[in-house]
Amino acid sequence: DIQMTQSPSSLSASVGDRVTITCRASQSISSYLNWYQQKPGKAPKLLIYAASSLQSGVPSRFSGSGSGTDFTLTISSLQPEDFATYYCQQSYSTHSFGQGTKLEIK
Amino acid sequence: QVQLQESGPGLVKPSETLSLTCTVSGGSISSYYWSWIRQPAGKGLEWIGRIYTSGSTNYNPSLKSRVTMSVDTSKNQFSLKLSSVTAADTAVYYCASHRYGTFDPWGQGTLVTVSS
Numbered sequence: 001d002i003q004m005t006q007s008p009s010s011l012s013a014s015v016g017d018r019v020t021i022t023c024r025a026s027q028s029i030s031s032y033l034n035w036y037q038q039k040p041g042k043a044p045k046l047l048i049y050a051a052s053s054l055q056s057g058v059p060s061r062f063s064g065s066g067s068g069t070d071f072t073l074t075i076s077s078l079q080p081e082d083f084a085t086y087y088c089q090q091s092y093s094t095h096s097f098g099q100g101t102k103l104e105i106k
Numbered sequence: 107q108v109q110l111q112e113s114g115p116g117l118v119k120p121s122e123t124l125s126l127t128c129t130v131s132g133g134s135i136s137s138y139y140w141s142w143i144r145q146p147a148g149k150g151l152e153w154i155g156r157i158y159t160s161g162s163t164n165y166n167p168s169l170k171s172r173v174t175m176s177v178d179t180s181k182n183q184f185s186l187k188l189s190s191v192t193a194a195d196t197a198v199y200y201c202a203s204h205r206y207g208t209f210d211p212w213g214q215g216t217l218v219t220v221s222s
Contacts, residue, residue, distance in 0.1 A: 001167070034208050043200055043212035044151065055210070087151055091207025094166060095141075095153040 002026055002090055006098035012106040017078045021101045023071045023088035032092040035064055035073045038100075039084045047086075048073065078103075108133040110201050110213035118195075118220050124188040128201030128213060135159055135182045139204035142175070142186045144197040145215075152197075156204050157184055191220045 003026040013019050023033065031051040036044035046055045048064035051071055061076040075082055083105050088098040114126035128140065142154040155165035157175040165173045169188070177184040188195060196219050202209040 032207055036209075043202075043215055044209070045212075046208055046210040049206070049208045089151075089209070094164075095207070097151040097153070099150045 004098040010102040019075045021073045025069045029092035036087045112213045112216040126186045130182045141204040146197040
């Protein structure tokens with residue numbers, strides 16, 4: 001099984017900050033990596049697919065990069081609606097998710 | 107815009123079978139993959155498995171012995187059965203459209219509690 005490890009597990013930041021979340025796979029997954037945002041009581045929402053492609057309708061302040069085992073999600077300028085939990089997900093084999101990164105207001 | 111809605115009992119007794127249905131609206135269920143994902147309270151996401159509209163399935167190896175998925179294209183629905191449930195199966199269960207390795211969109215989720 002491919003294990004996905006996100007860091008940090010939680011993060012405090014302010015509106016306007018630039019934030020980066022990291023996801024590491026236990027083996028190479030090429031670019032088969034997606035990112036989701038989940039708000040309390042809601043289903044996850046797809047943000048980034050194939051490591052760096054922005055899902056339609058997602059603001060351009062979100063971006064993704066990486067390949068192989070190391071990936072990042074960057075939010076260039078935090079907005080109030082961005083405070084949520086973020087998950088990475090690999091689709092290389094038997095889909096699995098990272099444990100999540102909770103982004104909180106400082 | 108495709109929408110998904112989960113339905114089924116919110117309470118299941120230990121050792122019994124959990125049964126959920128996902129109804130797809132706003133589009134045809136045909137020719138796509140459809141997945142189930144669950145999330146225990148305060149925890150992360152676990153992919154349960156997926157079904158193609160032909161009936162072909164792939165399950166998470168950790169749950170494979172207890173999972174059965176089926177599809178009814180005439181009703182635009184697909185279903186999940188999880189047998190021999192325990193308290194560890196208590197979670198919010200989501201259905202989702204599964205295309206090109208991504209899950210999008212998702213249903214709103216349904217809480218299933220395993221308790222006597």
